[in-house]
Amino acid sequence: MDLTLSPNEQAFADELRGWLADNHPGEEPAGDEAAWQFRLDWQRRLHERGYAGLSWPEEYGGRGATLIEQAIFGEEMARARAPMAANVLGLVMGGPVVIAHGSEEQKRRYLEPILSGEEIWCQGFSEPESGSDLASLKTRAVKDGDEWVVTGQKVWTTFAHHAKWCMLVARTDPDAPKHQGLTYFLMDMDQEAVQVRPLRQITGEAEFNELFIEEARIPDANVVGGVGNGWAVAITTLMHERAGLGAASAASVRIALGQLVELARERGVADDPTVRQRIAALLIESEALRLNAWRGLTQIMKTGVPGPEGSLPKLQWSAVNQGLTELAVAIQGEDGLARDSDWTYRFLRARANSIEGGTTEILKNIIAERVLGLPRLR
Numbered sequence: 106m107d108l109t110l111s112p113n114e115q116a117f118a119d120e121l122r123g124w125l126a127d128n129h130p131g132e133e134p135a136g137d138e139a140a141w142q143f144r145l146d147w148q149r150r151l152h153e154r155g156y157a158g159l160s161w162p163e164e165y166g167g168r169g170a171t172l173i174e175q176a177i178f179g180e181e182m183a184r185a186r187a188p189m190a191a192n193v194l195g196l197v198m199g200g201p202v203v204i205a206h207g208s209e210e211q212k213r214r215y216l217e218p219i220l221s222g223e224e225i226w227c228q229g230f231s232e233p234e235s236g237s238d239l240a241s242l243k244t245r246a247v248k249d250g251d252e253w254v255v256t257g258q259k260v261w262t263t264f265a266h267h268a269k270w271c272m273l274v275a276r277t278d279p280d281a282p283k284h285q286g287l288t289y290f291l292m293d294m295d296q297e298a299v300q301v302r303p304l305r306q307i308t309g310e311a312e313f314n315e316l317f318i319e320e321a322r323i324p325d326a327n328v329v330g331g332v333g334n335g336w337a338v339a340i341t342t343l344m345h346e347r348a349g350l351g352a353a354s355a356a357s358v359r360i361a362l363g364q365l366v367e368l369a370r371e372r373g374v375a376d377d378p379t380v381r382q383r384i385a386a387l388l389i390e391s392e393a394l395r396l397n398a399w400r401g402l403t404q405i406m407k408t409g410v411p412g413p414e415g416s417l418p419k420l421q422w423s424a425v426n427q428g429l430t431e432l433a434v435a436i437q438g439e440d441g442l443a444r445d446s447d448w449t450y451r452f453l454r455a456r457a458n459s460i461e462g463g464t465t466e467i468l469k470n471i472i473a474e475r476v477l478g479l480p481r482l483r
């Protein structure tokens with residue numbers, strides 16, 4: 106892949122950089138609710154300027170931008186340390202899945218409110234006994250006239266407490282082989298039958314939730330990709346999740362590494378050979394991550410969909426981010442134990458990086474089997 110930007114891409118990057126310099130909303134406020142409102146407001150501004158859903162087709166409210174422009178966008182946002190948009194699951198996964206598998210009616214109904222942040226999305230995949238082995242999930246959906254009746258439990262459902270729509274995978278045919286009996290639904294969260302209970306994380310935030318679903322109703326029109334085809338649609342979702350996590354992450358770890366070097370200087374350890382070696386190793390890894398993220402992008406440009414290669418940057422990002430936050434906390438010594446330090450927060454949040462969006466072990470299996478073509482163990 107040619108990594109030099111074309112004149113058009115350079116112009117796009119310059120325009121975006123200028124806009125970010127004038128419109129950066131500043132630091133995110135503390136507190137779950139204040140931070141949420143801040144992210145919602147930021148998403149509205151991105152949308153007004155045409156920066157939400159950049160590579161989505163123009164007819165559905167996107168900008169029809171190329172994937173290179175989408176990658177430039179991710180890098181510039183990370184470079185400017187711009188906040189996250191509120192509807193991150195809708196933008197990164199929900200919209201692309203509806204574009205790939207949804208009917209024309211579904212595209213017209215769901216895409217625009219994702220971009221504006223009017224309707225927030227969450228992802229109801231994991232269950233208490235089904236995480237990595239997603240196809241073993243037990244949530245059941247039974248047909249009743251032109252509706253489905255859904256009963257089960259989901260867990261780790263990020264932003265379910267804000268969400269209007271849930272990308273829900275449920276078992277519709279208990280007699281079919283486990284990957285074939287699944288269907289992908291868009292479930293309306295605004296119903297009594299869906300109870301959301303927050304889970305508090307090690308950082309003190311409550312980003313995710315348990316979902317208790319007791320005979321929730323989903324119209325047949327909200328099936329995405331056809332009954333019994335839920336596994337294929339779920340895989341598209343996960344590929345987009347991993348590609349999304351990988352793409353902007355190279356720029357953000359680069360910035361974090363710069364801050365780590367500053368910290369090492371401030372604390373007088375920049376000449377310590379062990380610290381220098383660890384920083385150099387992280388820098389090399391982050392460069393490999395950047396190149397792998399571009400490699401994943403090349404693959405998407407060739408095939409139109411993210412493939413298993415997207416697992417590699419996600420895996421590398423979690424390792425580099427955990428490594429650099431660990432080193433920062435170690436350099437801070439006992440100050441690193443203070444809970445209100447920014448580095449301590451980042452260190453604690455990074456613990457989840459090797460679990461969310463597929464664990465490191467699972468990603469290694471995918472890379473071994475589906476990218477390198479090594480024999481399957483199971």
Ligand SMILES: Cc1cc2nc3c(=O)[nH]c(=O)nc-3n(C[C@H](O)[C@H](O)[C@H](O)COP(=O)(O)OP(=O)(O)OC[C@H]3O[C@@H](n4cnc5c(N)ncnc54)[C@H](O)[C@@H]3O)c2cc1C
Pocket residue numbers: 227228229230231232233234235236237238260261262263264313457460461462463464465466467470
């Ligand atoms: C911050 C965060 C946000 C999340 N948000 C969501 C969300 O919005 N929606 C959602 O549906 N889920 C979400 N998840 C859940 C996440 O996808 C799962 O935690 C993840 O898939 C792992 O599943 P599990 O927790 O059940 O662990 P398990 O699958 O039980 O795994 C336990 C351990 O066993 C290892 N393991 C399992 N199988 C194998 C194997 N075949 N080979 C080698 N090792 C193996 C795993 O790597 C892990 O170390 C989130 C998780 C986190 C941390």
